[in-house]
Amino acid sequence: xxxxxxxxxxxxxxxxxxxxxxxxxxxxxxxxxxxxxxxxxxxxxxxxxxxxxxxxxxxxxxxxxxxxxxxxxxxxxxxxxxxxxxxxxxxxxxxxxxxxxxxxxxxxxxxxxxxxxxxxxxxxxxxxxxxxxxxxxxxxxxxxxxxxxxxxxxxxxxxxxxxxxxxxxxxxxxxxxxxxxxxxxxxxxxxxxxxxxxxxxxxxxxxxxxxxxxxxxxxxxxxxxxxxxxxxxxxxxxxxxxxxxxxxxxxxxxxxxxxxxxxxxxxxxxxxxxxxxxxxxxxxxxxxxxxxxxxxxxxxxxxxxxxxxxxxxxxxxxxxxxxxxxxxxxxxxxxxxxxxxxxxxxxxxxxxxxxxxxxxxxxxxxxxxxxxxxxxxxxxxxxxxxxxxxxxxxxxxxxxxxxxxxxxxxxxxxxxxxxxxxxxxxxxxxxxxxxxxxxxxxxxxx
Numbered sequence: 001x002x003x004x005x006x007x008x009x010x011x012x013x014x015x016x017x018x019x020x021x022x023x024x025x026x027x028x029x030x031x032x033x034x035x036x037x038x039x040x041x042x043x044x045x046x047x048x049x050x051x052x053x054x055x056x057x058x059x060x061x062x063x064x065x066x067x068x069x070x071x072x073x074x075x076x077x078x079x080x081x082x083x084x085x086x087x088x089x090x091x092x093x094x095x096x097x098x099x100x101x102x103x104x105x106x107x108x109x110x111x112x113x114x115x116x117x118x119x120x121x122x123x124x125x126x127x128x129x130x131x132x133x134x135x136x137x138x139x140x141x142x143x144x145x146x147x148x149x150x151x152x153x154x155x156x157x158x159x160x161x162x163x164x165x166x167x168x169x170x171x172x173x174x175x176x177x178x179x180x181x182x183x184x185x186x187x188x189x190x191x192x193x194x195x196x197x198x199x200x201x202x203x204x205x206x207x208x209x210x211x212x213x214x215x216x217x218x219x220x221x222x223x224x225x226x227x228x229x230x231x232x233x234x235x236x237x238x239x240x241x242x243x244x245x246x247x248x249x250x251x252x253x254x255x256x257x258x259x260x261x262x263x264x265x266x267x268x269x270x271x272x273x274x275x276x277x278x279x280x281x282x283x284x285x286x287x288x289x290x291x292x293x294x295x296x297x298x299x300x301x302x303x304x305x306x307x308x309x310x311x312x313x314x315x316x317x318x319x320x321x322x323x324x325x326x327x328x329x330x331x332x333x334x335x336x337x338x339x340x341x342x343x344x345x346x347x348x349x350x351x352x353x354x355x356x357x358x359x360x361x362x363x364x365x366x367x368x369x370x371x372x373x374x375x376x377x378x379x380x381x382x383x384x385x386x387x388x389x390x391x392x393x394x395x396x397x398x399x400x401x402x403x404x405x406x407x408x409x410x411x412x413x414x415x416x417x418x419x420x421x422x423x424x425x426x427x428x429x430x431x432x433x434x435x436x437x438x439x440x441x442x443x444x445x446x
Contacts, residue, residue, distance in 0.1 A: 049079070104241055280320070
């Protein structure tokens with residue numbers, strides 16, 4: 001089984017993802033990048049951060065030990081969002097970065113994400129090379145050649161300056177509720193929105209090591225909806241555990257997902273001449289309503305496999321500036337080369353303030369096709385492509401829907417499950433087809 005999924009190495013902390021594995025991964029990453037010439041002529045430097053999980057404490061210690069034992073100087077920046085690590089790697093000219101986080105996964109899980117020089121995630125080939133070098137014999141540096149470990153207390157302020165410097169409009173007059181998921185945005189998120197001028201009410205912003213993503217954040221919007229309506233806020237913003245996602249709700253509590261956010265930003269950027277190539281990059285999960293809305297505005301939508309790394313690869317290859325996922329990963333290459341939930345939310349707020357319209361009014365740019373997503377858990381996901389009955393049923397249902405719908409069945413890259421997604425103009429049709437496919441997946445792959 002491959003260690004790396006669509007977003008690093010992820011699994012049960014101290015079960016699958018042990019301190020020993022974290023040490024070995026870090027050493028192997030240092031060796032692979034060193035052999036590529038990334039460290040040539042200087043002492044290598046790494047930025048290491050984490051989200052608020054208790055397991056991040058021992059995993060960070062393991063990563064730091066592995067890197068420094070391999071001769072890498074390590075700057076420990078503490079609890080910060082994943083995009084902050086990517087930004088700091090690029091801004092400070094570091095040779096690599098490591099983020100310890102399982103993003104939106106439940107607290108018992110954790111993960112390790114590597115960033116190359118420039119702040120981009122490692123490609124599949126590099127991840128495979130790291131995996132193949134785990135546990136190899138090596139000559140250890142000694143004396144002055146071992147890496148040093150530096151605690152860096154300035155990183156959060158540097159990241160905040162970057163976020164705020166991207167705005168052109170003061171957000172004064174907007175009242176916003178922020179759900180921090182008791183995660184990595186708990187400190188810097190409320191500060192960013194407040195310093196931008198907004199009136200901020202923060203919830204789920206008191207991490208204790210165990211409550212990250214627990215009935216809060218981007219995967220649990222109920223508390224945010226209720227708070228927005230209770231305090232009469234203009235809108236609400238929800239982040240996931242490592243704050244690379246942003247979802248929103250309008251003043252009535254209606255959900256505004258990543259497709260709506262990209263549609264709003266694309267419309268705004270097109271009107272200001274900022275949407276290079278008149279193109280937005282989405283994924284195969286992008287809602288048909290989003291695609292149809294962009295087509296009506298003469299904006300092209302290019303799609304990739306699920307995963308913000310693949311969105312970024314397409315954006316870099318074809319020089320596009322806006323892309324993302326329905327899940328709330330949005331990449332704005334004018335300002336960053338990774339999905340950044342706080343950055344995304346700031347620019348969504350700016351679009352609301354500059355337009356003089358409510359988020360609900362701006363969201364009318366697209367109409368969402370009914371979409372049903374079923375996660376079929378505890379199945380042999382690796383056998384999905386081999387099942388002829390599943391393939392035949394998908395083909396038959398796709399032919400039935402024609403151009404008025406869409407079916408996507410895929411194995412998750414981060415969890416042990418198969419995702420069944422069906423879109424149709426009629427919600428009942430979408431539900432019936434999704435349930436039928438999910439039932440067959442469960443019976444065939446159990």
